[in-house]
Amino acid sequence: MREKLLEIRDLKVIYKTDEETVEAVNNIDLDLYKGESLGIVGETGAGKTTTALSIIRLLPYRVAKILSGEIIFNEQNLLELSEKDMRKIRGNNISMIFQDPMSSLNPVLTVEDQIAEVLRLHMDYGKEMIKKRVKEVLQLVGIPHDRMFEYPHQFSGGMKQRVGIAIALACDPDLLIADEPTTALDVTIQAQVLNMIDELQSRLKTSMILITHDLGVVAQTCDNVAIMYAGEIVESGTAKDIFEGERHHPYTEGLFGSIPNLDIDEKRLNPIQGVMPEPSMLPSGCRFHPRCPHCMDICIAESPQSKSFDGHHIKCHLFL
Amino acid sequence: MKKIVSLILLVLLITTITACNQNGVATDNDQPQSVARTDLNILQFGDLNSLNPVTNTSAFEGRLILQMFDSLTNTSPDFEIEPWVAESWDISDDGLEYTFYLRDDIYFHNGEKLTADDVVFTVERYLESPARASSYFPMQGAVALDDSTVKITMNFPFAGTLFLTSGLYIVSETAYTELGEQDFNINPVGSGAYEFVRWDEGQQIVMKANENYHLGPAQIKDLTFRIITDPNTAFVALETGDVDLYTGVRWLDFELAESNPNLATMSQPGVSYFYISINCERITDLRIRQAIMHAVNLDEMNIVVSEGSGTISEIPVLEGAEGYTKDFVSYEYNIEKAKQILEDAGYAPGELEYTYTYIESATNAKRGEYLQAQLNRIGINLILSPMELGAWFSSLPAGEYDFTTGGLTMNPGNTEWSYYMMFHSNGTFNTMNFFTEEIDEILDAARRELDRDARDLLLQQITKIIREEALYIPNFFTTLNAVYDKGLANVFINPNDYFRVHDFYWQE
Amino acid sequence: MKRYIINRLLLLIPTILGVTFIIFTIMSLTPGDPGRIILGQGAEQADVDQFNRDLGLDRPFLVRYVTYVANAVRGDFGLSYRTGRPVYESIRNRFPFTVTLAFLGVLGSMIIGIPLGILSAVKQYSFWDILGSVSAMFLAAVPGFWLGLMLILFFSLRLGWLPSSGVGTYQHYIMPAITLAIPGAARILRLTRTTMLETIRTDYVRTARAKGAKERTVVWKHALRNALLPIVTSIGVSFAAALGGTVITEAVFALPGLGTLVITSIRMKDTPQVMAAVLLLSFLFMIIILLIDLTYGFIDPRIKSMYR
Numbered sequence A: 001m002r003e004k005l006l007e008i009r010d011l012k013v014i015y016k017t018d019e020e021t022v023e024a025v026n027n028i029d030l031d032l033y034k035g036e037s038l039g040i041v042g043e044t045g046a047g048k049t050t051t052a053l054s055i056i057r058l059l060p061y062r063v064a065k066i067l068s069g070e071i072i073f074n075e076q077n078l079l080e081l082s083e084k085d086m087r088k089i090r091g092n093n094i095s096m097i098f099q100d101p102m103s104s105l106n107p108v109l110t111v112e113d114q115i116a117e118v119l120r121l122h123m124d125y126g127k128e129m130i131k132k133r134v135k136e137v138l139q140l141v142g143i144p145h146d147r148m149f150e151y152p153h154q155f156s157g158g159m160k161q162r163v164g165i166a167i168a169l170a171c172d173p174d175l176l177i178a179d180e181p182t183t184a185l186d187v188t189i190q191a192q193v194l195n196m197i198d199e200l201q202s203r204l205k206t207s208m209i210l211i212t213h214d215l216g217v218v219a220q221t222c223d224n225v226a227i228m229y230a231g232e233i234v235e236s237g238t239a240k241d242i243f244e245g246e247r248h249h250p251y252t253e254g255l256f257g258s259i260p261n262l263d264i265d266e267k268r269l270n271p272i273q274g275v276m277p278e279p280s281m282l283p284s285g286c287r288f289h290p291r292c293p294h295c296m297d298i299c300i301a302e303s304p305q306s307k308s309f310d311g312h313h314i315k316c317h318l319f320l
Numbered sequence B: 001m002k003k004i005v006s007l008i009l010l011v012l013l014i015t016t017i018t019a020c021n022q023n024g025v026a027t028d029n030d031q032p033q034s035v036a037r038t039d040l041n042i043l044q045f046g047d048l049n050s051l052n053p054v055t056n057t058s059a060f061e062g063r064l065i066l067q068m069f070d071s072l073t074n075t076s077p078d079f080e081i082e083p084w085v086a087e088s089w090d091i092s093d094d095g096l097e098y099t100f101y102l103r104d105d106i107y108f109h110n111g112e113k114l115t116a117d118d119v120v121f122t123v124e125r126y127l128e129s130p131a132r133a134s135s136y137f138p139m140q141g142a143v144a145l146d147d148s149t150v151k152i153t154m155n156f157p158f159a160g161t162l163f164l165t166s167g168l169y170i171v172s173e174t175a176y177t178e179l180g181e182q183d184f185n186i187n188p189v190g191s192g193a194y195e196f197v198r199w200d201e202g203q204q205i206v207m208k209a210n211e212n213y214h215l216g217p218a219q220i221k222d223l224t225f226r227i228i229t230d231p232n233t234a235f236v237a238l239e240t241g242d243v244d245l246y247t248g249v250r251w252l253d254f255e256l257a258e259s260n261p262n263l264a265t266m267s268q269p270g271v272s273y274f275y276i277s278i279n280c281e282r283i284t285d286l287r288i289r290q291a292i293m294h295a296v297n298l299d300e301m302n303i304v305v306s307e308g309s310g311t312i313s314e315i316p317v318l319e320g321a322e323g324y325t326k327d328f329v330s331y332e333y334n335i336e337k338a339k340q341i342l343e344d345a346g347y348a349p350g351e352l353e354y355t356y357t358y359i360e361s362a363t364n365a366k367r368g369e370y371l372q373a374q375l376n377r378i379g380i381n382l383i384l385s386p387m388e389l390g391a392w393f394s395s396l397p398a399g400e401y402d403f404t405t406g407g408l409t410m411n412p413g414n415t416e417w418s419y420y421m422m423f424h425s426n427g428t429f430n431t432m433n434f435f436t437e438e439i440d441e442i443l444d445a446a447r448r449e450l451d452r453d454a455r456d457l458l459l460q461q462i463t464k465i466i467r468e469e470a471l472y473i474p475n476f477f478t479t480l481n482a483v484y485d486k487g488l489a490n491v492f493i494n495p496n497d498y499f500r501v502h503d504f505y506w507q508e
Numbered sequence C: 001m002k003r004y005i006i007n008r009l010l011l012l013i014p015t016i017l018g019v020t021f022i023i024f025t026i027m028s029l030t031p032g033d034p035g036r037i038i039l040g041q042g043a044e045q046a047d048v049d050q051f052n053r054d055l056g057l058d059r060p061f062l063v064r065y066v067t068y069v070a071n072a073v074r075g076d077f078g079l080s081y082r083t084g085r086p087v088y089e090s091i092r093n094r095f096p097f098t099v100t101l102a103f104l105g106v107l108g109s110m111i112i113g114i115p116l117g118i119l120s121a122v123k124q125y126s127f128w129d130i131l132g133s134v135s136a137m138f139l140a141a142v143p144g145f146w147l148g149l150m151l152i153l154f155f156s157l158r159l160g161w162l163p164s165s166g167v168g169t170y171q172h173y174i175m176p177a178i179t180l181a182i183p184g185a186a187r188i189l190r191l192t193r194t195t196m197l198e199t200i201r202t203d204y205v206r207t208a209r210a211k212g213a214k215e216r217t218v219v220w221k222h223a224l225r226n227a228l229l230p231i232v233t234s235i236g237v238s239f240a241a242a243l244g245g246t247v248i249t250e251a252v253f254a255l256p257g258l259g260t261l262v263i264t265s266i267r268m269k270d271t272p273q274v275m276a277a278v279l280l281l282s283f284l285f286m287i288i289i290l291l292i293d294l295t296y297g298f299i300d301p302r303i304k305s306m307y308r
């Protein structure tokens, strides 16, 4: 029996600056079940990070605003929690691995200190116990524990990301959000780190949201997939639905058409003709219509509803 | 976060303020006083070099030395010579030998008796000292005839001998030799009304009353000279009662003090005379100098330079002083006349150009600007050249100026000394460079003339000549403003800023 | 690390030699001689010359300079022309006041500047931030003597809470320290604000938040330490500057510090006294700069590893 861990309903997030208002996430719905992993795929600027930050409520203060929606985690709406209660969840029940390991670790604190901090915050451990646990998680991510007194600048990029993972896993979280954990790494190291994440996730039975541009990665790692475009989830379902299903959103099809050739070192996708619209000037109707090969009149006039085919959701007028 | 920080700041503020309030300084004015105070704080403008009468070089220090030492003779407030350490004296007929008979009840602060040997020792130190040599050169030496008799021999009959002995502050020979000059400079041992206690550099000089003083112990027991260099701070210290006596108060502050019910004020012409020297070796034509005299309005200059606080005088002596006469050439302010003189002498407007050098200061700059404007009106260009103290001193012997600032202490009872310095061709502060045999002869005669009236007449001649020849542009005598606590009684301050705290006391 | 320190200390020698040479040259080349200034306008030229000869001023410049350095190396800094006493005496008497004042002033600017700077950064665009920025701008422009006088007028004259001048109790230092602290505080406030604004936006600060750390921990432990480098530099430099630059504050509050001594000595052409004071100050200045550099190492391990 699948048990729901996280349920996002109708989430809308904007960034409001002096110059413009960016509709970064527009009324999205997402579900994540215990022990499972969800891949969120989309071009740069699609709103993936914004979604992730909304979950742990670390959106930039003042600029970002959650206009509507709820994020139910373990039966409580995170958006209604006080900052104090939310702090108890961060790093403990939900933890996050960030995009750039180079800058995500504090340069003036030892690795031990940075891992121990999260333990001190959430675990009722004594000094010895903390030390023991730090060694344990370092071992888990494959770093010899005699290096724990070193500073981040003494580690390579891949190792830094492992430290980031160690911090995230230290408290045995229920949900791990990995936001493009390998984008900033060398291609060879990317695979190592991803394999490790995949392996740890299934071993520890942690639920995971993996944010990436890379459909290949998703295919290899995730149980479920959500495709994001211009702040919307245009298609979602099991990995099987997405990779083997018959029906697809035209955008997803475009994505498949551009799975990078391994011979070409291509880090970002630009799968489809044209570029993603400026999020401050989104087009009317279906957001994808200016780039869509199947564009119809209705697509320009009306935003499509999402339609479910046995849990495989597609948001496109073609299927309505 | 916000709350915590503001709270911390608030707590900090409150604790500082209350802490200060609890054991803060109670000003003297707040406290009801049942018993009269016995301490006195006097403002001292600037730090000192030495408290040793032999080596000290500034008037600043003189008034401190006066409290701690006794001089052989004394100059009274009306500039008469009176006995002090010497009860009496004889002068030989040729005016070369002075025999002083000393009191036998004077003791130094170290307990030793003041004897003729100490006087001889002091004279010897004075004659050796480069700081004293320029004044004491007429003196040849001294011998002790017995324990309480000293004979001082002169190099030539000298009119001002007893003024010199009035500045001869007797040091303790034992203490001086024991300590050496260097240490004596900061640990003076005299026989005066106050005994040296402590000198906190840059901060204060502390003295206590000498209970064995030969004129009886002073009523004020603890005497402190507090060093403050900023005039604003000095005045606040007076208002808050941190100092009780402040002489040389600025005019601005003096007016404030006059309206303060807690303060007593006193204002009198001081002894410093200010003028602008004309370098007569460069401006040789008397007519130009006369034209310049007519171009300057002394009242206006007084207002511009010192807010009208100076006592205007065309001659460097005040009424009652040696050398004073009403009978001198006075140049009234008259621009047209000045122009006419120049025209008659054949100088075209703009033809004459001069420089005025002075020690850089706000007052001197105002003086310069005023002079510049006035000379401009009669067609003379004036270039202002402010200088640092050291540079200015160096410019004088070289005579590299047309005009320069002058200021000199004029001792009313001893005009001869100042006139000699200013006008004799051997004078050390002759910045007018007007050298004539006539002036030298009169001054040499005055120097040797022991008869006061005769000397007075000689000096009056000089007073006339210097105006006739228009050697300098007169300014004024500074005014000595003193402010002190109303409770302080029997305060007397000499025009030269000397006073004896021994006479002061607090009223109940 | 040890080698680094030794190297730096060795570097002091040529620097200090350079400083002495410059000061000595300036003191020698400016017109005016101590004899005339000290003995006064009434003294005979012969006496003045003798006085100057006694001080050895008739010898050529280089001879005097070399003699000075040779003596100084042996610890003999000479006698003051003005007082005829060893120069170290005045310095010993006055140095404590200057150091205390400079220290309190800098401490004050830190106590005011850093928290307010942090507050402004953390609550960017809030009332506190605007208040902080506006007052920083205002306070940086306030001349020291004016501020000092205003404080005296208010706290001494009006309220009678604090002594107006002199030294003796800790209360005597309150107003001078504030006078000295205010412009520094304004500077530190602005610097803290900008560097904090930068660090607070960094990824590792976000990581700290993602761990569930309290905002206070985030700011003080993670952001501040990283923002500290430029602030420490600025504080060190302010301290060094305060040592030499307390002249006005000293005058206004009648504090017997080094600043007044240097000024008086320069006016009196008292070369040995000026030299000794400037030597001490420049030595301290360089030691402070060295300490700042070492502090960097403690704050930032990346820099520490470079010292090896």
Ligand SMILES: Nc1ncnc2c1ncn2[C@@H]1O[C@H](COP(=O)(O)OP(=O)(O)OP(=O)(O)O)[C@@H](O)[C@H]1O
Pocket: A015, A016, A017, A022, A024, A042, A043, A044, A045, A046, A047, A048, A049, A050, A051, A060, A063, A279
């Ligand atoms: N702090 C911010 N202020 C204003 N706009 C922002 C801010 N952060 C993100 N945005 C905008 O919101 C939109 C969504 O950004 P987001 O970072 O969520 O995209 P992403 O899908 O994570 O992209 P990437 O793959 O590049 O990480 C973008 O258009 C971005 O420019």
Ligand SMILES: [Mg+2]
Pocket: A048, A049, A050, A099, A179
């Ligand atoms: Mg992103």
